[in-house]
Amino acid sequence: MKDQFRMVEFNLNGRDVAHVVDARSSLTDMLRNDYRLTSVKKGCEVGECGACNVLIDGECFNSCLYLAVWVRGKKVRTLESLAGPGGELSDLQQAFIDETAIQCGFCTPGFMMTAVEILESGREYSDDELRKLLSGHLCRCTGYENILRAVRKAMHRRLEGPAPARP
Amino acid sequence: MYDIKELYEAESLQEAVALRLEHPGARVIAGGSDVLVQMREGRLAGQELISIQRLDELRGVRLDDEGSIRLGSLTSFSQITKSPVIRKHIGVLGEAVDLVGGPQIRNLGTIGGNTCNGVTSADSASTLHAWEAVVELTGPAGERRLPIRDFYLGAGTVDIRPGEIQTAILIPRASYDRTWGYYYKYALRNAMDIATTGCSVNARLSPDGKTFERVRLAYGVAGPVPRRAPSAEAAANGRPVDRATVEAFGLAVLDDIDPRDSWRASRDFRRHIAVEMAKRCLAESVRRCGGELS
Numbered sequence A: 001m002k003d004q005f006r007m008v009e010f011n012l013n014g015r016d017v018a019h020v021v022d023a024r025s026s027l028t029d030m031l032r033n034d035y036r037l038t039s040v041k042k043g044c045e046v047g048e049c050g051a052c053n054v055l056i057d058g059e060c061f062n063s064c065l066y067l068a069v070w071v072r073g074k075k076v077r078t079l080e081s082l083a084g085p086g087g088e089l090s091d092l093q094q095a096f097i098d099e100t101a102i103q104c105g106f107c108t109p110g111f112m113m114t115a116v117e118i119l120e121s122g123r124e125y126s127d128d129e130l131r132k133l134l135s136g137h138l139c140r141c142t143g144y145e146n147i148l149r150a151v152r153k154a155m156h157r158r159l160e161g162p163a164p165a166r167p
Numbered sequence B: 001m002y003d004i005k006e007l008y009e010a011e012s013l014q015e016a017v018a019l020r021l022e023h024p025g026a027r028v029i030a031g032g033s034d035v036l037v038q039m040r041e042g043r044l045a046g047q048e049l050i051s052i053q054r055l056d057e058l059r060g061v062r063l064d065d066e067g068s069i070r071l072g073s074l075t076s077f078s079q080i081t082k083s084p085v086i087r088k089h090i091g092v093l094g095e096a097v098d099l100v101g102g103p104q105i106r107n108l109g110t111i112g113g114n115t116c117n118g119v120t121s122a123d124s125a126s127t128l129h130a131w132e133a134v135v136e137l138t139g140p141a142g143e144r145r146l147p148i149r150d151f152y153l154g155a156g157t158v159d160i161r162p163g164e165i166q167t168a169i170l171i172p173r174a175s176y177d178r179t180w181g182y183y184y185k186y187a188l189r190n191a192m193d194i195a196t197t198g199c200s201v202n203a204r205l206s207p208d209g210k211t212f213e214r215v216r217l218a219y220g221v222a223g224p225v226p227r228r229a230p231s232a233e234a235a236a237n238g239r240p241v242d243r244a245t246v247e248a249f250g251l252a253v254l255d256d257i258d259p260r261d262s263w264r265a266s267r268d269f270r271r272h273i274a275v276e277m278a279k280r281c282l283a284e285s286v287r288r289c290g291g292e293l294s
């Protein structure tokens, strides 16, 4: 390949970075191998499972179906951006723990980044809407219900309304 | 790592056209949700790619000078669903593409890719056929427009000539004026699944709401390419807005379609649901027109 290695300047988790990347890399490859952001999981690598999900300019994308060179000039956020400077968990991460929405944890970073997009919209969604918004992720462990509860709880806390009583 | 032989990144439409001419064997990549999957599966391994991802001028929905709805070919499904122009004039298209895959796929996949892949099950395809969309292509000799029906040549094949890039899909005013529609996707799962059959119907009623002025229906997956259902349309056009017309419309569908057997569903089952979907879609279109079935 001509120009196999190309310069990519972008913003990663709030920092401006520049990096020479193999033009054949997926965004997953670059984030994991070059930036050691291992929250970005390799599940199916064909866009089906959502384990590799990250935010690009505020929207969710499966990074396995995204060329690394496409992030030029964009803002990329991974799960690593959620915790505070001293490693304090974010409200969303705490809600996942409180609701036991994590078992093996492989699907969790992907779900959380979708949840970030949901929470940042500042809107309140019904359970049906939340199910649809979360439908691009597979989880083999939890049966989804606790994940739904965790996202709903974090959403209500941010909207400062009381969380509906648990069944 | 993808097995990409060469990656040409176009920075402008002119450059994309020039790259297409220079590298006739290369494949255009827009969102990549078809191309990269096929590359992973090996079908497109070792392929040269021309990326049009950076051509932001091809993104977005607006009304053009003639009042046509103009969807730039790189507009993503989620942008279409959110677009105020789409919501106001052809809400069914926003609903149809909101059924594609899951949220991340809808942020990635483009309307251009969904039509240029020539796939009969593509969720936008039946609605674009039912609304007589016009496809705009830009090539070395400038722009060319053709009805979407003529754009689809066969399963997986569309009329894109050397050097051409699809730049827009247009819905003419005469097509969307006073018209409402509904899309029904029958699939095995509620998300992340390809349509077993997709049915898109739209209707325009006479001003008194008593007669079907114009009914259009198109199916995906009822044949190798998305197709209209002329017998069904004839059974409804000019007829009274009542249940008998809806029944006749549904039954006439069987003269129009030729579905296949596949692991997703048998031919007989597809014929059965095609009738049912057509009836439900027409009834819902009437409701959206503000009409009532007598």
Ligand SMILES: Cc1cc2nc3c(=O)[nH]c(=O)nc-3n(C[C@H](O)[C@H](O)[C@H](O)COP(=O)(O)OP(=O)(O)OC[C@H]3O[C@@H](n4cnc5c(N)ncnc54)[C@H](O)[C@@H]3O)c2cc1C
Binding pocket: A046, A047, A048, B027, B028, B029, B030, B031, B032, B033, B034, B035, B036, B037, B052, B073, B074, B099, B100, B101, B102, B105, B108, B109, B110, B111, B112, B113, B114, B115, B116, B117, B121, B122, B123, B124, B160, B164, B165, B166, B167, B192, B193, B194, B195
């Ligand atoms: C997990 C998953 C689920 C999916 N579910 C659905 C679904 O439910 N319904 C559905 O309809 N689709 C589905 N798809 C398929 C896919 O998302 C769509 O077909 C999408 O619209 C393709 O658009 P793209 O921009 O990603 O295309 P690309 O992969 O970039 O391109 C597709 C084809 O079109 C050509 N092309 C693209 N744009 C242009 C252009 N402007 N000019 C000329 N040629 C062009 C390319 O050369 C290629 O042949 C799914 C895909 C995945 C990975």
Ligand code: FES
Binding pocket: A041, A042, A043, A044, A045, A046, A047, A048, A049, A050, A051, A052, A053, A062, A063, A064, A065
């Ligand atoms: S690894 Fe990207 S969607 Fe499964």
Ligand code: FES
Binding pocket: A101, A102, A103, A104, A105, A106, A107, A108, A138, A139, A140, A141, A142
């Ligand atoms: S917690 Fe194991 S896959 Fe979701």
